Amino acid sequence: MFVQRLVIIGLVAAHCQQLVSAEQRIPWTESRVVGSPEPPLPYVLQRVYPGVGFDKPVSIHPIPGEPRMVVCEQPGRIKSFLTEGDSDRVDLMADFSVQPPPLSEVARGDGKSITVFNLAYHPRFEVNRTVVVCYIVGGTPNAKTDGTHIATFEVSRTEPPVLLLETERTILRFGAGGHNGCTVAFDNDGLLHISTGDGASPTPPDPHDHGQNVGDLHSAILRIDIDRMSRDGDGNERPYAIPADNPFVDHPGARPEVYAYGFRNPWRMSFDRQTGDLWVGDVGWEAWEMVYRVRRGGNYGWPIKEGPGDARPDAVRGPTPILPADVALSHSEAASVTGGVVYRGDRLPEIKGQYVFGDWVTRKYWAVAFDEQQVLSFREIAFGPVKPVSFELDHDGELLILDYNSTGVSGIYRLIPNPAPPSDLPFPKRLSETGLFSSTLPLRPADGVIAYEIQAPMWRDGATTQYHLAIPELGKAKFLEKSQRITDIFRTKVVLPPGSVLVKTYWMETTVGDPSTRRPIETQISHNIALGDWNFYTFRWSGDASDAELVSAGGDIQPLRIEDSSAPDGHWDLNWSFASRTQCRTCHTPWRGETLSFVDVQLRNDRKSLDSLHQLSDGGWLDVDPALPAQVDGQTVTLVNPNDESRSIDQRARSYLHANCSHCHLFGGSSSAAFDVSIEKLLDATGLVDTMPMRGDCQLDEARLIAPGALERSVLLYRMAKLGSGRMPAIGINRVDHEGVDLISRWIAGLGVEHASGPSLNSMAVDPQSLASTSGALRLASAIAGGRLDQKARQSVIDEALQAPPQISELFEAWAVGSQRIDRLGPGFNPQSVLDIQGDPESGRQAFLAGRGQCIQCHQIHGQGIGIGPELSKIGLKYPNVAELLRHIIQPSLEIAEAYRAITILTDSGQAHTGRVLERTETTIQLQDASGRLSSIRLDEIELEKPSDQSLMPEQLLDPLTPQQAADLIAYLRDLK
Secondary structure, three states: OHHHHHHHHHHHHHHOOOOOOOOOOOOEOOOOOOOOOOOOOOEEEEEEOOOOOEOOEEEEEEOOOOOEEEEEEOOOEEEEEEOOOOOOOEEEEEEOOOOOOOOOOOOOOOOOOEEEEEEEEOOOHHHHOEEEEEEEEOOOOOHHHHOEEEEEEEEOOOOOOOEEEEEEEEEEEEOOOOOOOOOEEEOOOOOEEEEOOOOOOOOOOOOOOOOOOOOOOOOEEEEEEOOOOEEOOOOOEEOOEOOOOOOOOOOOOOOOOEEEEOOOOEEEEEEOOOOOOEEEEEOOOOOEEEEEEEOOOOEOOOOOEEOOEEOOOOOOOOOOOEOOOOEEEEOOOOOOEEEEEEEOOOOOHHHOOEEEEEEOOOOEEEEEEEOOOOEEEEEEEEEOOOOEEEEEEOOOOOEEEEEOOOOOOEOEEEEEEOOOOOOOOOOOOEHHHOOOEEEEOOEEEOOOEEEEOOOOOOOOOOOEEEEEEEOEEOOOEEEEEEEEEEOOEEEEEEEOOOOOEEEEEEEEEOEOOOHHHEEEEEEEEEEEEEOOEEEEEEEEEOOOOOOEEEOOOOOEEEEEEEEOOOOOOOEEEEEEEEOOHHHHHHHOOOOOOOOOOOOHHHHOOOOOOOOHHHHHHHOOOEEOOOOOOOEEOOEEOOOOOOOOOOOOHHHHHHHHHHHHHOOOOOOOOOOOOOOOOOOOOOHHHOOOEOOOOOOOOOOOOOOEOEOOOOHHHEHHHHHHHOOOOOOOOOOOOOOOOHHHHHHHHHHHHHOOOOOOOOOOOOOOOOOHHHHHOHHHHHHHHHHHHOOOOOHHHHHHHHHHHOOOOHHHHOOOHHHOOHHHOOOOOOOOOOOHHHHOOOOOHHHHHHHHHHOHHHHHHOOEEOOEEOOOOOOOOOHHHHOOOHHHHHHHHHOOOOOOOHHHEEEEEEEOOOOEEEEEEEEEOOOEEEEEOOOOOEEEEEHHHEEEEEEEEEEOOOOOOOOOOOHHHHHHHHHHHHOOO
16 A cells, blocks of 8 residues: 555656756746635724834823833833823833842843733822833743742922832732743722733643632732731731631631632733723643633633643633633634733724733734623624734723834824725636646646645545745745744744745546546645635535636535545445634644645655755745755754655654644644654653653553554554544544554554664564453554454454443444445535435334433433433424424524523632523522533522523534434424324
8 A cells, every 4th residue: 555655746847847957937826816805894994103112012101191101121220201292212110131120139231031911000099199010030950949029109290200110119029930820900899819820831721820829829810909918827927918808718728818719821901991901911832812701700611621622631620610711713713812802982983992912922802792691792893913912902992903023113093994995806716717737638737827846745535746936026935943032923933025835636437447447536725815824715626627716715615525446345435524714723723834734844855856845946936045055953853755665664653743733743843742743853852751641541451642662552653553533633534544553554664773774563463352441452553453353353352342341342443344334424424415315214213221322311302311401302393394494403502492592601619500591480490410410509609690692502423423323313203293
């Protein structure tokens, strides 16, 4: 199979346009990839106070009662400027790097020792001139225990004002390091709130276990009264008092200052002065960014949860239930959220009364509509080069956005209505309309569009790939020696001119081994619309391969049958998935680099003098020195084709992991598993080897991500080898790559062993009794993938394994034949695959009684079942149309009867209840949860009542069923009238 796959790749290369050399390059002038199929966003960013600029600013604050604005700069400076008149002059209020506060215990002149993060004006500032400043002292032995300073200072009444350092009064000190949170804000009652982070570096998550521990001050929102003094439990005087209604005042072992907890790095928070609500933006880890409307005593999950996802699910939980995020954005949309403000000004009426926030990395901005109980909706409202580090309202209540530019002068911005009308140039709906190809049958690139090859393509159900590059006119791609921040780009090694397009086409032989059946399936294009700003689209090819049509923003699925004599049933049935535009951003992130495979290590072949890197460079496409190979710690980084058996087993395995895993599994990627398999990482630095798995051990013995020499203990291999839930890669893959499993098996078995081309596993004993454990089953599955069992032993193992529990049987499903095969619908199945089958109502009745689809667990039919959800005895009258009935099962939240709408109730004791309301009286609410359990809650105990827009009925109930089983069940429900 390795040889066959190399031949196919060679055929693709032969099909491509020949790469240019030093001959004159033809300019690309025919691009029609312009604009976007979606309408323009409603707002753009405009700079205000253009005469002032700042060095690494972190927060902005209008001085109450004065036409002056204050800006805190991270290097230790606090500055101010007039908002009217002479606004080009910036005045220094304080410079802690030159003159530290007297209580900071830092030697003068140590400019790297103090960081300023935030300040807040005392509610009576115009009388007492008091501000609270949060600053961090580093470089001292005590920084980890008390490096964060919360202190008050007085501000002079001079013009311009200065911070009077001699008036410093320390309020609170706690540990510094990594995530500090560091926002201070007063609520409407004059109480000071302080946000704190987990005090650690990004990985591993919360190593000090602060998140769920209310016994310390980290990962929390603190709430104190700085206008009164008190004594702690040991009788020591403290310069603040604890509000009597703080939630953990009487909780044993808790710090009474804690108001809410379970945050990772709550970077910015603000109060809605009209409602008193506290909004917090919490910087996520590797998968999600969160916004919370914080509740008293609320537990927001870190490190157990990262928004809706898991981080360390086995961590010890805090004393109150975990509450969901009000807004959660995946790392396809955001990567470092900055909390915003509720806007109630007059200039932007469309978002008045909405919470506005943004993301520092992706530079996107959103507005959140909400009522007293819940978030109603949120939408993207702007995108631009400004990296928001802080949001504020000016003296008139209008929105200000502070930009943090780490490589130059930063300014202050506002939103204005987008003057751009909807594009009058229609975005191409067909590939033939893009200007990328002069012909689609056969596929032939347009003048100025060039083909190229990469070393290690991603495996996708046996498809092969073809790549093209289009740069407007005679522009060049600039390759950088190291990842750098360029203007507003967060992190990249490649910069392409705006208008450039990268093209990737998947090809498939509909009969494996017969090149005459080869046809295109999907073409993906990456469009660089501005410096560092990319859009992603996908096109579906027609059955006759004459053209490809733009797929809708939500993606789609297409069934394919691939004839293959080596397959258990002689063919493969695939649900080929076309990614949504949001899913594309799961892999194309600012952390990995949006160009993904268009990078030095993929274009360079260390055995060819004319690889794509050299040919594109010689032809005038690249600005790069091809003689300088990428290096890490003095070692040349090389990607190879994983199927090339002339290469070392280590090169092939590392290249395979880079191609298939590194777009998610790296710091800042879309995975929550803390390892980085990028080829640029030395193996010891990947976090793979001998590392405890964070997302469960998969019931393997003494599990590690990779256990050197012990493939049966290696979670990475297990997830590659199985079907069903938890398999990897998680997106767009239907089949197990058995050759890849064999490659990684051999690599793991040989780690720490001297072998020129990897260890031989052929002599390793294979014991069928191994099916008694998941580890043993993994070794057997690996042996079958590598062809190390004779046919008789192989079939015996498969037959027995398919009768085992799922954690074992899912390792062998790929080899099931005939009646053994479980052709499940699977996630994202095409409803038509069920509707095209004639269902048997009697079989459906038996399926209902047997619990298939789990309907009987929540619904009754003629007295049988559990009555949590609606009674279904006449469901066929309500939905006589079978397609509509199926649609409501697939999307249970599409239409929710109010009587069955779930609500979440949070009581003043911190208990959370979710269910539907059975009865509401003047004094109590009775709830029924999804398991049928009843709860009665007194109204006077309820702090929050939040209706849900999600049904209690879970999604994906039909996924484990076969199409026939689902059709039978639908036929039974249809006939209930």
